[in-house]
Amino acid sequence: MSHTTLPKIELHMHLEGAAPPAFVRGLAAEKGLRLDGVFDERGHYAYADFNEFLKVYEAATAVLKSPEDYRRLTREVLARAAEHGVIYTESFLSPDFCGGGDVGAWRDYLAAMQEAAAEAEAQDGITMRGVITCIRHFGPDAARPIARCAAETAGDFITGFGIAGAEMVGRPGDYAWAFDCAREAGLRLTAHAGEWGGPDMVADTIRDLKVERIGHGIRAIEDLALVDQLAEDGIVLEVCPGSNVALRAVSSWQAHPIEKLRARGVKVTISTDDPPFFHTTMTHEYDRLADVFGWNEDDFHDLNHVALDAAFCDAPTRAALAKRLDAAR
Numbered sequence: 259m260s261h262t263t264l265p266k267i268e269l270h271m272h273l274e275g276a277a278p279p280a281f282v283r284g285l286a287a288e289k290g291l292r293l294d295g296v297f298d299e300r301g302h303y304a305y306a307d308f309n310e311f312l313k314v315y316e317a318a319t320a321v322l323k324s325p326e327d328y329r330r331l332t333r334e335v336l337a338r339a340a341e342h343g344v345i346y347t348e349s350f351l352s353p354d355f356c357g358g359g360d361v362g363a364w365r366d367y368l369a370a371m372q373e374a375a376a377e378a379e380a381q382d383g384i385t386m387r388g389v390i391t392c393i394r395h396f397g398p399d400a401a402r403p404i405a406r407c408a409a410e411t412a413g414d415f416i417t418g419f420g421i422a423g424a425e426m427v428g429r430p431g432d433y434a435w436a437f438d439c440a441r442e443a444g445l446r447l448t449a450h451a452g453e454w455g456g457p458d459m460v461a462d463t464i465r466d467l468k469v470e471r472i473g474h475g476i477r478a479i480e481d482l483a484l485v486d487q488l489a490e491d492g493i494v495l496e497v498c499p500g501s502n503v504a505l506r507a508v509s510s511w512q513a514h515p516i517e518k519l520r521a522r523g524v525k526v527t528i529s530t531d532d533p534p535f536f537h538t539t540m541t542h543e544y545d546r547l548a549d550v551f552g553w554n555e556d557d558f559h560d561l562n563h564v565a566l567d568a569a570f571c572d573a574p575t576r577a578a579l580a581k582r583l584d585a586a587r
C-alpha cells in the first residue's frame with residue numbers, strides 16, 4: 259500500500275537539500291550560471307560519497323543568491339512535502355548561505371522564507387518551523403555569528419538551533435559557545451551526531467551541547483548502555499533511513515538499526531534529510547518501513563505523535579496538529 263495521504267510530522271529536512279533538481283536548473287538558467295559536476299546524465303544530483311555530496315550540495319546552493327530565490331525555494335519545497343501528507347516540517351536553515359552570517363542580511367532572507375511558509379500554510383495545509391544550523395566543517399569561529407543570527411531572530415517561527423555538515427570535523431565541545439548562545443535566547447537544540455561518528459560522538463554531543471534531539475544517532479546502536487541511556491533520558495532521534503542507505507552509512511534498509519533502537523525504547527522519528535539527493539520522499543520512507551519492518555498504521559500513528567511531542571513548536575500549534583493526526587485515524 260502507499261502511505262501518501264497519511265498525515266506526517268517531519269523534524270529533519272535541510273531547505274537547500276530539498277531543492278528539486280529542476281528548480282535548481284531553472285534558477286541557474288535564469289541567471290546564466292553554469293552548474294558543472296552537479297547533475298548526472300539523468301538529471302539527478304551526482305555524488306559518489308558523503309564528501310562529494312557536501313560539495314555538490316554547496317555547488318547547487320550557490321545558485322540561490324537572494325531572498326527572492328529563497329522565497330521561491332521555500333514555497334516549492336513545502337508544496338512538494340505537502341503532496342506527501344506532511345502537515346508539519348522543521349526545516350534546517352543556514353545563514354551561512356543566506357547573507358554569510360550577517361544578521362541584517364539574514365533578516366531579509368528570513369522574511370522571504372516566512373512569507374512563503376505563510377502562503378504554504380494557507381494553501382497547502384503545511385506548517386513550517388525553522389531550525390537554524392551552523393555548518394560544522396566551517397569551524398567553531400564561523401558558528402558564532404550563525405548562533406547570533408539565531409538568537410536575534412528567535413521567536414514563533416525560528417524555534418531551534420543545530421549543527422549540520424561534516425560530523426568528523428572537530429569535537430562537539432568546540433561548538434559549545436554557539437549552543438550556549440542559542441539556548442540563552444530560548445531556542446531548542448538538536449545536533450547531527452552518530453551518522454558517521456560512533457557512540458562516543460553521540461554521548462559527547464548530549465553532554466557538551468545539551469541537546470534534546472540528535473540528528474541520525476544511529477551508531478548509538480554500537481553501545482547498548484548508551485541506547486538505554488537515550489531511552490531513559492527521552493532523547494529523540496531524527497532518523498533518516500533513506501539518507502543513511504543512499505550515503506551508505508548503513509549497508510541496506512534491512513541492516514538499518516531503527517527497529518532495534520525503537521524496540522529498546524528509544525524515541526525514534528522519521529525524516530527525509532535531503533529528499534531529492536537520496537531519491538526519497540516521506541511516502542517512500544513509510545512504504546519501506548512497512549515493507550522491511552512490517553510497520554502498520556498504528557506504528558505510524560505512534561511515530562507521528564512521538565515526532566509531534568518532540569517538535570520545536572508552541573503548545574497551540576502542537577494541539578492543532580495532534581487533532582489532525584487523530585482525525586485521520
Ligand SMILES: [Zn+2]
Nearest residue numbers: 422450473531
Ligand atoms: Zn541532516
